[in-house]
Amino acid sequence: xxxxxxxxxxxxxxxxxxxxxxxxxxxxxxxxxxxxxxxxxxxxxxxxxxxxxxxxxxxxxxxxxxxxxxxxxxxxxxxxxxxxxxxxxxxxxxxxxxxxxxxxxxxxxxxxxxxxxxxxxxxxxxxxxxxxxxxxxxxxxxxxxxxxxxxxxxxxxxxxxxxxxxxxxxxxxxxxxxxxxxxxxxxxxxxxxxxxxxxxxxxxxxxxxxxxxxxxxxxxxxxxxxxxxxxxxxxxxxxxxxxxxxxxxxxxxxxxxxxxxxxxxxxxxxxxxxxxxxxxxxxxxxxxxxxxxxxxxxxxxxxxxxxxxxxxxxxxxxxxxxxxxxxxxxxxxxxxxxxxxxxxxxxxxx
Amino acid sequence: xxxxxxxxxxxxxxxxxxxxxxxxxxxxxxxxxxxxxxxxxxxxxxxxxxxxxxxxxxxxxxxxxxxxxxxxxxxxxxxxxxxxxxxxxxxxxxxxxxxxxxxxxxxxxxxxxxxxxxxxxxxxxxxxxxxxxxxxxxxxxxxxxxxxxxxxxxxxxxxxxxxxxxxxxxxxxxxxxxxxxxxxxxxxxxxxxxxxxxxxxxxxxxxxxxxxxxxxxxxxxxxxxxxxxxxxxxxxxxxxxxxxxxxxxxxxxxxxxxxxxxxxxxxxxxxxxxxxxxxxxxxxxxxxxxxxxxxxxxxxxxxxxxxxxxxxxxxxxxxxxxxxxxxxxxxxxxxxxxxxxxxxxxxxxx
Numbered sequence: 001x002x003x004x005x006x007x008x009x010x011x012x013x014x015x016x017x018x019x020x021x022x023x024x025x026x027x028x029x030x031x032x033x034x035x036x037x038x039x040x041x042x043x044x045x046x047x048x049x050x051x052x053x054x055x056x057x058x059x060x061x062x063x064x065x066x067x068x069x070x071x072x073x074x075x076x077x078x079x080x081x082x083x084x085x086x087x088x089x090x091x092x093x094x095x096x097x098x099x100x101x102x103x104x105x106x107x108x109x110x111x112x113x114x115x116x117x118x119x120x121x122x123x124x125x126x127x128x129x130x131x132x133x134x135x136x137x138x139x140x141x142x143x144x145x146x147x148x149x150x151x152x153x154x155x156x157x158x159x160x161x162x163x164x165x166x167x168x169x170x171x172x173x174x175x176x177x178x179x180x181x182x183x184x185x186x187x188x189x190x191x192x193x194x195x196x197x198x199x200x201x202x203x204x205x206x207x208x209x210x211x212x213x214x215x216x217x218x219x220x221x222x223x224x225x226x227x228x229x230x231x232x233x234x235x236x237x238x239x240x241x242x243x244x245x246x247x248x249x250x251x252x253x254x255x256x257x258x259x260x261x262x263x264x265x266x267x268x269x270x271x272x273x274x275x276x277x278x279x280x281x282x283x284x285x286x287x288x289x290x291x292x293x294x295x296x297x298x299x300x301x302x303x304x305x306x307x308x309x310x311x312x313x314x315x316x317x318x319x320x321x322x323x324x325x326x327x328x329x330x331x332x333x334x335x336x337x338x339x340x341x342x343x344x345x346x347x348x349x350x
Numbered sequence: 351x352x353x354x355x356x357x358x359x360x361x362x363x364x365x366x367x368x369x370x371x372x373x374x375x376x377x378x379x380x381x382x383x384x385x386x387x388x389x390x391x392x393x394x395x396x397x398x399x400x401x402x403x404x405x406x407x408x409x410x411x412x413x414x415x416x417x418x419x420x421x422x423x424x425x426x427x428x429x430x431x432x433x434x435x436x437x438x439x440x441x442x443x444x445x446x447x448x449x450x451x452x453x454x455x456x457x458x459x460x461x462x463x464x465x466x467x468x469x470x471x472x473x474x475x476x477x478x479x480x481x482x483x484x485x486x487x488x489x490x491x492x493x494x495x496x497x498x499x500x501x502x503x504x505x506x507x508x509x510x511x512x513x514x515x516x517x518x519x520x521x522x523x524x525x526x527x528x529x530x531x532x533x534x535x536x537x538x539x540x541x542x543x544x545x546x547x548x549x550x551x552x553x554x555x556x557x558x559x560x561x562x563x564x565x566x567x568x569x570x571x572x573x574x575x576x577x578x579x580x581x582x583x584x585x586x587x588x589x590x591x592x593x594x595x596x597x598x599x600x601x602x603x604x605x606x607x608x609x610x611x612x613x614x615x616x617x618x619x620x621x622x623x624x625x626x627x628x629x630x631x632x633x634x635x636x637x638x639x640x641x642x643x644x645x646x647x648x649x650x651x652x653x654x655x656x657x658x659x660x661x662x663x664x665x666x667x668x669x670x671x672x673x674x675x676x677x678x679x680x681x682x683x684x685x686x687x688x689x690x691x692x693x694x695x696x697x698x699x700x
Contacts, residue, residue, distance in 0.1 A: 032510065034517040100480060104473035123454035126476055127517055130450060130483070134509035137487050141499070141506045149491070149499050156491045159484035160382065167384040167477055 011344030014337055018067035021080060022087045026066075029088050029139045033131045040120055040128035044095050046111060050119050059111045065090040065203040067341060072207020072221055074334035079211075085143035086206030089155055092136035094199060097162060100129040104170060112249045133159075143210065151209045154218075158202035165194025172261045177283040178269050185267045189230065189313075192263070197229030204338075217328050224324035224338075227317040231346050234314035237262040238307060241298050253294035263313060265297075268306030275303035318346050361694030364687055368417035371430060372437045376416075379438050379489045383481045390470055390478035394445050396461060400469050409461045415440040415553040417691060422557020422571055424684035429561075435493035436556030439505055442486035444549060447512060450479040454520060462599045483509075493560065501559045504568075508552035515544025522611045527633040528619055535617045539580065539663075542613070547579030554688075567678050574674035574688075577667040581696050584664035587612040588657060591648050603644035613663060615647075618656030625653035668696050 030041050042048040046060035066087035073083035101107070102115040103125055109115060117125035137159075141152050168191040172183050205222035213221075239248050240255035241264055248254075255262050265283075269276055279300040282293065289297065301307065321342055325335055380391045392398040396410030416437035423433035451457070452465040453475055459465060467475035487509075491502050518541040522533050555572035563571075589598050590605035591614055598604075605612050615633075619626055629650040632643065639647065651657065671692055675685055 034514040036517050036521060037513065100476050103476055106473075122472065123456075123520065126450050126453055126479075127513065127520065129476075130479075131510070131513045131517070133480070133483060134506065134513055137502075138506035138510055141503050149502075152487075152491050152499075152502055156484065156488035160481070160488055163387065163477065163481045163484055164384040167386050167481070170473065170477065171386060 011340050014341060015063055015067050018070045018080075018087070019063045021070060022063070022066045022084055022091070025084050025088050025139070026091060029092065029135050032138075033135060036124070037128045037131035040116055040124060041095065041132055043119065044099050044110075044116050044128065044132075045091075059113050061094070061111070063091065064341070064345060065094050065199060068200060068203035068225060068338075069207040069210075071334050071338050071341065072204040073211035074207075075221070075328075075330040075338060076208045076211040076213035076217055077331050078207075078213075082145070082210045082212075083207040085140050086151060086155075086203070086210050089136045089140040090199060090203040090206065092132045092139065093155070093159065093162070096129045096132035096136065097166070097199070099125055099132065101166060103129075104166065140206075145210065147209050147212055151206055154202060154205055154209055158198050161194045161198040165191055165196070165198065169195055173259075175261075177261070177265075178280045182269070183261050183266055185263060185270050188261065188263050188266050192230055192233040193226055196233045197226035200229040200232070201225030217330075220324050220328040224321045224328075227321035227324060228342055228345065231314045231317035231321060234263060234310050234317065235346055237264055238310050238314070241265075241301065242307065253291075253298055256294040256297050257289050257291075259289065264301050264306035264310040267309045267313075268301040268304035271305050271309070273304060275300045279304055314346065318342070361690050364421075364691060365413055365417050368420045368430075368437070369413045371420060372413070372416045372434055372441070375434050375438050375489070376441060379442065379485050382488075383485060386474070387478045387481035390466055390474060391445065391482055393469065394449050394460075394466050394478065394482075395441075409463050411444070411461070413441065414691070414695060415444050415549060418550060418553035418575060418688075419557040419560075421684050421688050421691065422554040423561035424557075425571070425678075425680040425688060426558045426561040426563035426567055427681050428557075428563075432495070432560045432562075433557040435490050436501060436505075436553070436560050439486045439490040440549060440553040440556065442482045442489065443505070443509065443512070446479045446482035446486065447516070447549070449475055449482065451516060453479075454516065490556075495560065497559050497562055501556055504552060504555055504559055508548050511544045511548040515541055515546070515548065519545055523609075525611075527611070527615075528630045532619070533611050533616055535613060535620050538611065538613050538616050542580055542583040543576055546583045547576035550579040550582070551575030567680075570674050570678040574671045574678075577671035577674060578692055578695065581664045581667035581671060584613060584660050584667065585696055587614055588660050588664070591615075591651065592657065603641075603648055606644040606647050607639050607641075609639065614651050614656035614660040617659045617663075618651040618654035621655050621659070623654055625650045629654055664696065668692065 030038050030045070033041055039048070039052050042052070043050060047055065049055045069083045069087035069090055070080040074080050098110060099116050102110055103117045103122055107115055108118050116128060120128070137152065137155065140155055141148065143151065168187070172191070175181050175183050201222040202225070204225040205218050208218045208221045237255065240250065240260070240262060241253060243250065245252050251257065269280055279297065282297060282300070287293070322339065325338055380388050380395070383391055389398070389402050392402070393400055397405065399405045419433045419437035419440055420430040424430050448460060449466050452460055453467045453472055457465055458468050466478060470478070487502065487505065490505055491498065493501065522541070526532050551572040552575070554575040555568050558568045558571045587605065590600065590610070590612060591603060593600065595602050601607070619630055629647065632647060632650070637643070672689065675688055
């Protein structure tokens, strides 16, 4: 295997190890739900199909957040077991947010299967999300040990931030691409930090809190996770325009066809110049974006520097995340594993 | 004033006093939300119209839950101030649950105004509910004092119960009125305990927990609140069929026209006899229930004993609630106020 493939195998092994470690507690948490919401939760988690039959087809998420929680604890010198209630909480919060966001964004597909609201109906999907959110906080609040209160407060702060991020994102839809009231790249970054970064930061921080780390270490790990989230979102936005549909599972130019205000487009528009002006005129026309138009939009975003500047944005946050990891007094082996995981998450096909 | 009116004035004064006491903290909690979700929350709480203009029209709820929390603390000898974070939490949870339940039940009206999902759209209403739920737990988790952890665990348990109750209620819709798989009166009672009783019990219990009461007193107060909730639901079910539209603000025979499986109908069907059989045949036909049919259904439910037995159900739980209050070692004045409040809630026009 070459270096990159060794790295890849190592990251996959790491995620598998963490998933196996958290799974019994996660299964137990879902088993405490009403059977119907439990069935929807199992579907949302990729464990089963709509008939409740175990689904080994691999619709399960990567489990990044649970891995960050366990590694957060190990990095501060604690046993990963301490962080399991935190890992369960962040996975359930993540599943809740995907489930409700899909309703709000009218996204019919999630991990190449119908979204929960498409399979079960909107009302039941709202309920399943509520059940997951309630169980997330419960799982953490019932954790033994002296750090539970601080962990619950950290999670609560994150929940409020997460919901604010989704509110900001939804509000972007009604705002113009340019001119007065246009969404600025900085506002997009702030939204992404709230919607994506906060929960990744929380996952790492909860591991550290439950592992008994001092506040300063917790804050640094939280910051590392937030930067990881921002880098991750920037990569995601690049893939949403230029990603290979065979790899991403999304149609070509998916984000452009949906009219999503993402960083590459916003930063291209903000840069000015001839390509930016043509791009602005195309987007401002308000016409539905068909295949040919989407290809033209993508080319103009690239020409106006949107792709390059988004790659720079991703690298900047990747560096900041790594820098934060080096800043904290972490156990060497776990810090190395976090580095492997960070690289794996950001080194996608872009 | 006669005795009943004196009692009424006293209960209203009590609710007003508690609302004034909790209001600043509740306003502060809502102010911490994203401005957009905050606007929807203010609308849902009856504080403002959809333009964000203060709405003194009285679309605000009674504030029963916040009052129970404060009185719960006073009843165990603590200052009401100790219970304010609990009062905020239960009011926010109540508002969250109305907001999401209205989406799930497709209820277009709430307190004689369009429901939040009707005014703002389903997606934004899902988001506003999420924000309220997150803020509810946050408000409690940030309370100072040594009892916060126990209070958060109590609230979390209630959230899971509440969501289960809503799941049970939604599942009743797909089940038959009679025969195999029919909803039994006992199942209805269990659903009502989860959906309505649990939060009223939690409100009283949180006051006691935050007031430093021993577990046994907390459990007894929780039980009192649950019985209050069951009595309240029974009265509500009677009003949903036989209530005066001028008083309830709902159309005549509202629950029957919506095909709701409520206690009076279920207990009438379960009783057997001629009227029950005719009722069963009418409901089993699956025809839409128009005005004339609803009147006939209401008459048959009454003839089959559904109204009488629901009144008995209400009285039984009212007595059990009062009995629980007497069982706990409570401060005399606050116990008296709780009794006034219980009477006020159950002594509606039925």
